[in-house]
Every structure is written in structure tokens, then in C-alpha cells.
Amino acid sequence: MTHDVIVSAEKLEKVFALGFLRKKVRAVREVSFEVRRGEIFGFLGPNGAGKTTTLKMLMGLIFPTAGTARIFGEPVPSIAAKRRLGFLPENPYFYDYLSGEELLDLMGRLFGLGRAERKRRAGLLLERVGLGRAGARSMPLRKYSKGMLQRLGIAQALINDPELVILDEPMSGLDPIGRKEIRDLIRELKDEGKTVLFSTHILSDVELICDRVAIVVGGRLRDSGPLDQLLSPRLLHTEVVLEAGGQKEAVRLAPELDVDEALRQALAAGKKVVAVTPRRESLEDLFVREVESGDVGAGAEHQTPREAAS
Numbered sequence: 001m002t003h004d005v006i007v008s009a010e011k012l013e014k015v016f017a018l019g020f021l022r023k024k025v026r027a028v029r030e031v032s033f034e035v036r037r038g039e040i041f042g043f044l045g046p047n048g049a050g051k052t053t054t055l056k057m058l059m060g061l062i063f064p065t066a067g068t069a070r071i072f073g074e075p076v077p078s079i080a081a082k083r084r085l086g087f088l089p090e091n092p093y094f095y096d097y098l099s100g101e102e103l104l105d106l107m108g109r110l111f112g113l114g115r116a117e118r119k120r121r122a123g124l125l126l127e128r129v130g131l132g133r134a135g136a137r138s139m140p141l142r143k144y145s146k147g148m149l150q151r152l153g154i155a156q157a158l159i160n161d162p163e164l165v166i167l168d169e170p171m172s173g174l175d176p177i178g179r180k181e182i183r184d185l186i187r188e189l190k191d192e193g194k195t196v197l198f199s200t201h202i203l204s205d206v207e208l209i210c211d212r213v214a215i216v217v218g219g220r221l222r223d224s225g226p227l228d229q230l231l232s233p234r235l236l237h238t239e240v241v242l243e244a245g246g247q248k249e250a251v252r253l254a255p256e257l258d259v260d261e262a263l264r265q266a267l268a269a270g271k272k273v274v275a276v277t278p279r280r281e282s283l284e285d286l287f288v289r290e291v292e293s294g295d296v297g298a299g300a301e302h303q304t305p306r307e308a309a310s
């Protein structure tokens with residue numbers, strides 16, 4: 001089976017040199033992955049893992065120290081590719097004297113859309129991200145709440161009706177209802193045939209909507225693939241809830257123990273079996289396993305001033 005690859009990162013590396021001593025921070029190391037047409041791809045990692053740095057390299061906003069990235073088959077940066085994608089930066093900065101409506105109009109103009117088309121799309125998008133109310137759409141952005149700005153950021157990423165949408169932490173700053181609305185929106189984008197790549201450090205966002213994920217820790221890609229393949233199918237333990245004399249008690253049986261035998265013994269002892277639940281690895285378990293087995297945070301390599309000067 002062949003897949004239409006929309007985004008490919010091959011051995012991307014980014015080294016930042018910090019301060020007078022040019023201390024090196026290896027923010028991203030040999031990160032390779034592919035995003036295929038029509039999928040929702042989650043880029044998952046704890047704070048400081050290198051997610052934003054990787055997405056910025058894909059967007060051509062910073063240059064990789066090594067490695068290559070392609071979008072729609074074209075090496076980054078490509079103006080032709082940019083016309084077909086939408087991007088939500090991590091901390092979007094908008095002119096705050098503009099209103100939401102005006103900002104979308106401006107973005108539409110940058111993509112060369114005609115006046116009527118800009119108005120139509122801006123109206124639809126504001127509605128779609130929950131900013132359709134007259135008050136919200138025409139209010140200056142400096143009066144927007146954090147969540148409203150985040151929603152507007154998502155709307156501006158869609159103004160050119162992109163085939164590919166890259167979102168850096170799209171659910172950040174949103175309350176649980178807002179998060180769900182954005183997850184639903186991402187699913188709708190997929191239903192429309194678009195490809196979505198988004199970063200997050202929130203496991204449940206990934207678990208609920210992603211077709212495939214990549215996990216980055218300390219600048220390295222630890223694992224990538226369909227979620228159910230990443231999660232180890234092995235049984236962690238079986239949880240048995242027993243009741244005796246009106247008291248409930250939960251017991252964890254190690255995977256090597258015989259559950260039937262344990263239940264027989266419990267019943268023989270006059271206990272009632274309330275529930276038997278096999279516990280397999282969850283995304284949270286996987287995440288903790290990956291983070292614990294690796295170095296957390298970007299690797300800082302110390303140099304002497306003499307090395308730095310040479």
C-alpha cells in the first residue's frame with residue numbers, strides 16, 4: 001500500500017547557541033517522520049521536548065542545523081507549498097487594535113482573495129470557531145480573552161482553505177468545552193479531506209482524535225505510528241473488585257497469576273465478585289515509560305570558552 005506523503009521530516013536537527021559562552025542546546029536531534037494525506041497526526045511531547053522548534057523548521061521560520069523537510073514534496077521553504085497550508089503559531093501575535101473580522105480580512109488579502117470572498121470566508125470561520133457574535137467579531141483584539149485569541153488563531157490558519165493545517169498547541173488556553181470544540185473542528189477538517197498536524201503535551205487530545213502520533217522527548221523522536229501499535233498490548237494487571245460483608249475491596253492481580261483460580265478462591269471464601277477488569281497500557285503509561293527511559297529536556301552541551309571561540 002502506498003501513502004501520499006504530505007509532510008516529511010528527515011533527520012531534522014536544531015542546535016541553538018546560547019549566551020556569551022555559546023553554550024549549545026540541541027533542541028531537536030535526528031527527528032524523522034511522515035504525515036500522510038487525510039490523517040490527523042499528533043506531535044506529542046512534554047514541555048521543552050522540541051515540538052515548536054520542529055514545527056518552525058517545517059514552516060521555514062528557522063533553518064535546520066542539519067536534515068531536510070519537505071511539504072507537498074517540495075523542499076522547505078517553498079512559497080508554492082505555503083499557499084496550500086495554514087499555520088497556527090504557539091504564541092500568535094496579532095495587531096491588537098484590529099478586530100477579529102479585520103484580522104481575517106487582512107490575512108485573506110495576503111492570500112490574494114477578493115473582497116467578497118474574504119468577507120464570506122471570514123464570516124464562516126468566525127462562526128465556526130465560536131466568535132460569530134457581533135460583540136466578538138468586531139471587538140478589538142486587545143479586549144479578547146486568551147481563549148478567544150486562540151480561536152481566532154485557528155480561524156486565521158484556515159482563511160486560505162488549506163489542504164494541510166499545522167497547529168502548534170491548538171487547545172492551549174482553552175477550557176474543557178473549548179478543547180472539545182477544537183477537537184471536533186479538527187475532526188471536521190479531516191472529514192473535509194484535509195491533513196492536520198498538531199502538537200500537544202496533552203495525552204487525551206491525542207488519544208481522542210489522532211490517526212498516528214510521534215512522541216518526542218528531549219529533542220529525540222522516541223516512537224511514532226498508529227496509537228494502538230505504540231501502546232503495548234501486554235496486560236499490566238487485572239483489577240478484581242470483591243465485596244464481603246458490605247465492604248468493597250480492589251485487588252490487583254499480576255499478569256502471571258491465574259485469574260480463574262483467584263476468583264474461585266474469593267468465591268470459596270464467601271466473597272462476591274463485583275468487577276474483573278484487565279488493564280492494558282494506556283497512552284499515559286506509554287508516555288511516562290518514554291519520558292522515564294529518556295533524558296527530559298533538551299540536551300545542553302557545555303563547552304569551554306576556548307572551544308567556543310575556535
Ligand SMILES: Nc1ncnc2c1ncn2[C@@H]1O[C@H](COP(=O)(O)OP(=O)(O)OP(=O)(O)O)[C@@H](O)[C@H]1O
Binds near residue numbers: 051
Ligand atoms: N531560540 C532559541 N534559543 C535557544 N534555545 C531555544 C530556542 N528555542 C527553543 N529553545 C530550546 O529548545 C528546547 C525545545 O524548545 P521547544 O520550544 O521546541 O519545545 P516544545 O516541545 O515546543 O515545548 P512546550 O511544550 O513548552 O511548548 C528547549 O530547551 C528550549 O529552551
Ligand SMILES: [Mg+2]
Binds near residue numbers: 051052053090
Ligand atoms: Mg512549544
